[in-house]
Amino acid sequence: MLRIEILRKDTLFILLHMKKNDIYIIHGTRYKELTKELLEAANLAEDIGDRKKKIALKPNLVCAKDPSLGATTHGELLAGTIEYLQEHGFWDITIMEGSWVGERTGASFKAVEYGRVCDRYNVPFVDLQKGSSHAHDAHGMSIQVCDAALAVDYMINMPVLKGHCQTTVTCALKNxxxxxxxSEKRRFHSMGLHKPIAHLNTVVRNDFILVDNICGDLDFEEGGNPVVMNRILGFKDPVLCDAYVCDCMGYSVDDVRYIRLAESLGVGSADTSKANLIYLNEDTLDKSRFQMTRRVKALAQFTEPKDACSACYGSLIYALDRLNDTRGLPRNARPVCIGQGYKGQGGEIGVGSCTACFGKSLKGCPPKAIDMVKFLEENWL
Ligand code: SF4
Structure with a gap:
């Protein structure tokens, strides 16, 4: 995996043209502005091309929960995307979504306060639960897809990076x-989700994927245990996106069957080793803007953070959750150190290059959760 650091915006915007194996990463809490910076860096306007194209934004509005709970896409990402598009001369913009079975999309729309975004930028919202649909041949499987979603010229998929009770992770493909x-969502569940999700992605558009990695849930699509990462990610390839999400949450790509299936159907590549990681800024210190829930606190008690960056610390929480699921965490284990406060200091065990002087330390800035899992299995448990 190639890591490219870009901290100077002035050179960045002239030089880069986003490729399918690029992953753009930006950190911080100014979500709307960061969204615009990421889209500028990825040169989205050039990728879309014709200013007359119909563009849709597809957030995750699975249920009526505030985004701070880890289930739904933050409105600031929509606002930033719309501002970017309008400033570049794109005016045919729609937000569209259909919540999960059992929740009215209208209730979710109110809970996340997207009405303000729609009013401010004069952008309509289409409730896909209410529209028409038709069957399409999705690589040998007949799937009903909402007509409005297939009528657009450019789709910006805006999932939340989070856990899922059935498929373990969820991001671009499942969004x-x-x-x-x-009716089709019910049929997908009766088929075990993986195969139909992979096939669905052979017919729907995934022109750009803007991932809300601000505080996705630990392991449940409905939220409740947010893990603060304060990141926004950009992809062109939905399969690469979901494979990278596995790395970030401590899973192997093979743990999530629909990723390999989608890859075999030609939707994209799951090979993260060939990805270019393009960091647009440095990670930010975790100021614990969000309260930890009891479950996250229970994992955090195995850590000793000192000025840890948000994404680095969030990765450690995901890694500890994986270890807890597979082996259980020993009550009297010594805490795992993490954070910039350990630079140049000695200690027993730590993750991240800030703990390089420790007896046992995992390299990386930040290290991936999947690597933390392996390192802690071998050196800590
Ligand atoms: S290794 Fe240190 S500097 Fe790098 S992301 Fe982790 S805490 Fe931040």
Missing amino acids: NKGVIPN
Whole structure:
């Protein structure tokens, strides 16, 4: 995996043209501005091309929960994307989504306060639960897809990076379940989700993927245990996106069957070793803007953070959750150190290059959760 650091915006915007194996990463809490900076760096306007194109934003509005709980896409990402598009001369913009079965999309729309975004930028919202749909041949599987979603010229998929009770992780590929009618969502569940999700992605658009990695849930799509990462990610390839999400949450790509299936159907590549990681700024210190829930606190008690960056610390929480699931965490284990406060200091065990002087330390800035899992299995448990 190639890591490219870009901290100077002035050179960045002239030189870069986003490729399918690029992953753009930006950190911080100014979510709207960071969204615009990422889209500028990825040169989205050039990728879209014709200013007359119909563009849709597809957030995750799975249920009526505030984004701070880890289930739904933050409105600031929509606001930043719309501002960017309008400033570049794109005016045919729609937000569209259909919540999961059992929740009215209208209730979710109110809970996340997207009405303000729609009013401010004069952008309509389309409730896909109410629209028409037709069957399409999705690489040998007939799937009903909402007509409105297939009528656009450019789709910006805006999932939340989070855990899922059935598929373990959810991000770009599964977020597209929001563009099928409720009857089809039920059928997907009866088929075990993986195969139909992979096939669905052979017919729906994934022109750009803007991932809300601000505080996605530990392991449940409905939220409740947010893990603060304060990151926004950009991809062109939905399969690469979901494979990278596995790395970030401590899973192997093979743990999430629909990723390999989608890859075999030609949707994209799951090979993260060939990805270019393009960091647009440095990670930010975790100021614990969000309260930890009891479950996250229970994992955090195995850590000793000192000025840890948000994404680095969030990765450690995901890694500890994986270890807890597979082996259980020993009550009397010595805490795992993490954070810039350990630079140049000695200690027993730590993760991240800030703890390089420790007896046992995992390299990386930040290290991936999947690597933390392996390192802690071998050196800590
Ligand atoms: S290794 Fe240190 S500087 Fe790098 S992300 Fe982790 S805490 Fe931040």
